[in-house]
Amino acid sequence: MITGGANGIGAATVRRFVTEGAQVLIADRDLEAAQALASELGAAVSAMACDVRFEDQVQAVAKAAYDRWAHVDILVNNAGSELNRSYDETTVEEWDRVQDTDLKGPWLMCKHLVPKMVERGSGSVINIASLNGLVGFPLSTAYGGAKGGLVVFTRDMAIELAATGVRINCVCPGVIETGMMERWTDLMPDKQEAKRMLTSVMPIGRMGTAEEVAGAILFFASDDSSLCQGAVLAVDGGFTAQ
Numbered sequence: 058m059i060t061g062g063a064n065g066i067g068a069a070t071v072r073r074f075v076t077e078g079a080q081v082l083i084a085d086r087d088l089e090a091a092q093a094l095a096s097e098l099g100a101a102v103s104a105m106a107c108d109v110r111f112e113d114q115v116q117a118v119a120k121a122a123y124d125r126w127a128h129v130d131i132l133v134n135n136a137g138s139e140l141n142r143s144y145d146e147t148t149v150e151e152w153d154r155v156q157d158t159d160l161k162g163p164w165l166m167c168k169h170l171v172p173k174m175v176e177r178g179s180g181s182v183i184n185i186a187s188l189n190g191l192v193g194f195p196l197s198t199a200y201g202g203a204k205g206g207l208v209v210f211t212r213d214m215a216i217e218l219a220a221t222g223v224r225i226n227c228v229c230p231g232v233i234e235t236g237m238m239e240r241w242t243d244l245m246p247d248k249q250e251a252k253r254m255l256t257s258v259m260p261i262g263r264m265g266t267a268e269e270v271a272g273a274i275l276f277f278a279s280d281d282s283s284l285c286q287g288a289v290l291a292v293d294g295g296f297t298a299q
């Protein structure tokens with residue numbers, strides 16, 4: 058199950074998982090893009106409309122997955138919503154949208170998918186947080202607060218699940234070339250200058266690709282990470298190494 062699998066990092070993860078032999082259910086509020094990807098990739102991929110902020114929609118997608126496959130091996134909590142606004146200009150509506158998508162959504166998905174993983178004694182959950190959940194940035198209180206919450210949520214769940222056979226880990230991408238990054242630079246007075254600035258803050262001198270993040274997600278999904286529980290992996294071109 059990959060939330061937000063219709064675009065960006067999620068879509069790259071869907072593609073990578075399919076090449077590794079997985080069957081994938083995309084849960085995304087952008088059903089049109091999710092269905093387009095599913096029809097491109099064939100029978101291994103299905104798509105369902107789901108806004109992760111709402112428990113009834115999460116319950117429906119979890120039920121559909123268990124009705125079809127009897128068990129879910131991997132949950133990728135990737136759906137995310139950004140905000141680049143000062144704490145005092147952020148509206149309650151914007152705050153709630155970001156918290157509900159980036160923090161409540163992963164909790165709801167875990168609430169409705171993980172208990173059956175625990176019953177079965179195996180499963181892997183991968184939460185996609187952010188660089189913004191590890192260090193402070195200006196104009197990032199809503200987004201960084203939610204992503205920082207997701208980092209600690211991962212650790213808390215990891216302890217709660219430690220003896221169950223279910224693993225949960227977290228990937229923190231740096232600046233990655235996706236629609237989210239395009240939307241952010243669209244808001245800047247000079248888009249090209251904003252992209253140059255984003256590139257310059259990455260010690261490796263370039264932005265990351267969605268495929269590079271998908272590789273890290275695959276590692277946590279696979280048995281190669283069998284000893285990882287509550288790990289937080291920065292996939293950020295060296296940013297947090299500074």
Ligand SMILES: NC(=O)c1ccc[n+]([C@@H]2O[C@H](COP(=O)([O-])OP(=O)(O)OC[C@H]3O[C@@H](n4cnc5c(N)ncnc54)[C@H](O)[C@@H]3O)[C@@H](O)[C@H]2O)c1
Nearest residue numbers: 061064065066086087108109136137187230233235236237
């Ligand atoms: N792009 C970056 O630079 C970057 C950096 C750090 C972290 N991240 C995180 O990686 C994840 C993926 O980001 P991306 O860059 O691929 O973004 P994106 O905007 O390209 O794709 C996000 C996907 O999530 C879906 N989505 C958004 N809100 C949803 C909701 N409430 N319910 C269900 N689906 C929803 C969208 O429809 C879209 O398909 C996000 O959690 C994001 O915060 C991205």
